[in-house]
Amino acid sequence: MATKRKRTPTVPNSSWVAIAADSSIDTQKHGSDPAFVRLRNPATDAASLYMLSSGDVRLFEVKAFEEDFHSWFVGQTVQRDGRLLFVTPMDPLFLIMPYLIKSGKEEKFQPVDQVVEDEEFPHCSRLLSCTRSLASLHHIAEEKEVGKQMFHRYSPEKTMNWLKKKVERTVGVLKARNVSVGGGVQSTTYIRVKSESDSHDEDYRRYAHGLISEYLSEDLSTALLQHLKLPELTSPKETEPPSKKRKLSGQPVEAEEDYTKFNSADFTRKPPKKMTAAQKSLAKVDKTGMKTMASFFSPKVKAEKK
Known part of the structure; x- marks a missing residue:
């Protein structure tokens, strides 16, 4: 549902209108604001926008719907960025998996914090703070405990x-x-x-x-x-x-079609117009040998000389 809280995720020099569950911006347990971060998209390998909840406990996917010449009235101000963001929960394993696959080519067990590293997307290490991440790694990797440290290898x-x-x-x-x-x-x-x-x-x-x-x-x-x-x-x-x-950019995924302008009435077949009594009578007349009205206005064809 759309949240009614005044607290919103912050992005430097930007303000957006988003639809998200109250749980995605809950700050009571961890006391910090949720944050938008750019991470490597597991399908396209390009930058995409995601949101980490307070304390990096949960990961959310961010998608955007955008229209031309669209803005928002927020209180007494006008928000020029007219995009509408949809924030939905996402399993962090999907984003961690490409890093495990890459390290799996070495065929050796490694600490996961050394595997999930990316100079281009430094925020990827925060995925390991999600509650589902470390507890769910056994679904996609083999585990080995040495001393008190866990090592993983992609499976x-x-x-x-x-x-x-x-x-x-x-x-x-x-x-x-x-x-x-x-x-x-x-x-x-x-x-x-x-x-x-x-x-x-x-x-x-x-x-x-x-x-x-x-x-x-x-x-x-x-x-x-x-x-x-x-x-x-x-x-x-x-x-x-x-x-x-998905567009290969750092912006949120955008809808390519304008669904708001869809109108089923535009696609319904219109019934044929009813004929008047005069038209019905004319339709019954035998038109054999008659000329059409257009024939009286068409240019005459000159006979060719032999």
């Missing part, structure tokens, strides 16, 4: 099993909400309710795979598709569940 097998569970949970949510995932669905923003004929399980699994793949590299997405034993489609653009392409 492709564990990762595939973990991602498969993510897909299965997503399928359960889609079915519970009666979401149609058949070929007629054209956008993940407009979700159609189930028709009389329910979609097959393969359609649900393929759709869920598409949603999870928004947080995976192309190679990892392909590997997951094979792990799920889903055949590759010949025309993926026409039959696969749609997914939004």
Whole structure:
């Protein structure tokens, strides 16, 4: 729900309007403000905007909807940045996983704080403070304890099993909400309710795979598709569940279509106009041999001389 608190996440020299749960800006336990940070996007490898809650306990994904010539009235001021940000919870393992995959090429156990390092994105180390991070590393890595220190090594097998569970949970949510995932669905923003004929399980699994793949590299997405034993489609653009392409920039992900201007009335077929009594009578007349009105105004064709 939209929060009514006055406290908002701060970004230097910037102010945004955001929709977020109250829990995302709760500062009672840790006493610090949440912060927007730029981190490496696990799917595109480029910079994307995320938010860390107070005390870096939870990670949130930030997406933006933007319109041209749009601004906000906030109190007695006008906010020129008219973007509307959506702040939603995200599993930090998706962002930690690429670093483990890179270090896994050395095939040795390493301390995770030495693995999750990035000169271009120094805030990545804060991901390890999230409550779910260290406790969930066993889902994607092998663990070894030496003394009192834990060492980790990336495990492709564990990762595939973990991602498969993510897909299965997503399928359960889609079915519970009666979401149609058949070929007629054209956008993940407009979700159609189930028709009389329910979609097959393969359609649900393929759709869920598409949603999870928004947080995976192309190679990892392909590997997951094979792990799920889903055949590759010949025309993926026409039959696969749609997914939004992220812009390769440090800005929040933007919606590429203007959904606010969609009007179903514009797409309804207009009924034919009713004919008057005179038009009906004229329609019954035998027009054989008659000339059309336009023929009296068309230029005469000159006969060619032999």
